[in-house]
Amino acid sequence: MGLLHLQRLISSQSQQRDRRHRPRRGKINHEPCLQDDEASRADKKMACVDPSLPEDIWHHIHSLLPLQDAACAACVSQAFLRCWIYRPNLTFSPETLNFKNQYNEGDEISADMSTQLVTRIERIVRKHKGILKALKLELLDCPDIDNYDLHSWLFFAFKSQVEELSLWLHSDFTEVYNFPWQLFSEGRGNSIRSLHLSCCALRPVTGLGCLTNISILELYDVCISGEDLGCILSSCPALEELHLMDCSEIICLEIPCLLHQLSHLVVSECENLNVIQSKAPNLCSFVYSGEEAQFSLGDSLENLKIMGSGWDEIVGYARERLPHMVPKLEYLDICSSFERDTPVVPGEFLYLNHLAISFVSWSSGFCPDYDYLSLVSFLDACPALETFELSVSHVHLAKLVNEP
Structure with a gap:
């Protein structure tokens, strides 16, 4: 559709130029007629004339x-x-490189198709010039890409002063492809503002230097230790958003105090994570999904969303711990799969104005003996509350199994 619109626009502009140069009625055109061969050359030249818009x-x-x-x-x-x-932006994937008719999305492509895909990418990379704003390598369905080719494309991105770099790899690469952090040496990575990595390994990462301009860091299914992640975070003074998902090697997440710009933190399904400690002075939003963990989030947090996955009694935890842990909380969203009655304990959410509680069960219903009226103790602790949302739902496992 994009090319069709472009062709229509070019055709429209050509017609406008023709009308402007067309002689008016009633006047004699004194210009000499072109011979056939001259007219042919003129037509070919007109076909190559740049459209009348700034470059x-x-x-x-x-x-x-x-x-x-x-x-x-x-x-x-x-x-x-x-x-x-x-x-300025390149997205390389089987879809964007016109392999749609040769495989179904979600299926692994063959070794022969991988060779063709690498050839097409190499041809584009060799001819590209100038500054590259965004490079996305979406290779989830490509298990046969060579590490040398990946290194080559990443070097091209750094050399082209890329601002947004996204690397999506096949799960086979998770433990075997070590992202080349040496590319950040000598200030070559200072152009990068957004970095997304998935299914690769990050170790070791010592001697990084300062990653001056990275504001968004996303790690999905990445093999990295808590110590190495701390080293990276200490090198990103401009970091504003941090996303971690399925990073199973992290046991303790420590966010240093020098991250004054960090405002948004997302941690999801990091199965071995036990402790999250943030000293970032301006962290205001935190989203967590996973098993029970210890939080130390600072006094600046205003928005909190917790979705329990193997974590029971989140509502009780929130009622007991959060008033003292995050005293300036304004927005709280909780999702629990098992709960006992909400306890009556001291402590208030003095600034909380939005509260959403969701009860979800994977069997016949949520906690049939749960006393929903016990939530009144939670509401009593929120003198500034403006919005309260309560949701109760269940999903039958048998239904999920039988769905096509």
Whole structure:
């Protein structure tokens, strides 16, 4: 669709130019007629004339096209070819590289297809010039990519001063592909503002230097120890968001006090994580999903969401611990799968104005003996409460098993 719109726009502009140069009625056109061969050469020349818009605007329009359409547009004129080789964002995946008809999404591609995919990526990388704003390597379905090729593409990204780097690998790479942190040496990684890594290993990471401009760090299914992660965090003074998911080697997460910009933390399903300790002075939002862990989050936290996965009695935990742990909390969202009656304990949420409690069960219903009226003790502890949401739902396992 993007290429079709571009072709229509070019055609419309050509028609406008023709109307402007068309002689008015009632006036004699004194220009000499072109011979057939001259007219043919003129038509070919007109086909290559740049559209009458500034080049930077065409670069922006071209960058909004899907990768395949952008490659096709590069065949139209030299101007579009320049747009292609200076394209600021590249997403490499079997879908964007036109393998849609050769495999079903979610299936692993064959070794032969992997070879073709690598060839296409290499061809694009060799011809690219200029600054690269975003590079996304979405290779979840590609188990046969060589480590050398991955290193080569990452080096290309750093050399092109990439700002957003995203690496999605097949699960086979989780423990065998060690992300080359040496690329960050000598200030080469200072252009990166957003870094997403999945299914790779990060070790060791000593001697990183200062990762000056990284504001978003996302690690999904990454093999990294708590110590190495602490080393990375200490090197990211501009970090604003940290996302950790399925990082099973982390036992203790310590966030240093020098992260003054860190405001948003997400930790999900890190199965061996026992302790989360944040000294970041301006952390205001925390989302947690997983088994029971010890929290030390500081006084600045305002938004908290806890979804228990193997963690029982979260509501009771929140009522007893959170008033003293996060005294300035304004938004609290809790999801629990097993609960006893909510206890009556001292302590108030003086600033809490939104409370959402969800009870979810995977069997016939949620805690049939639970006294929902015991939640009144929670409400009594929230003098500034404006919104209260209560949700109770259950899902039959038999239904999930029988669904296609």
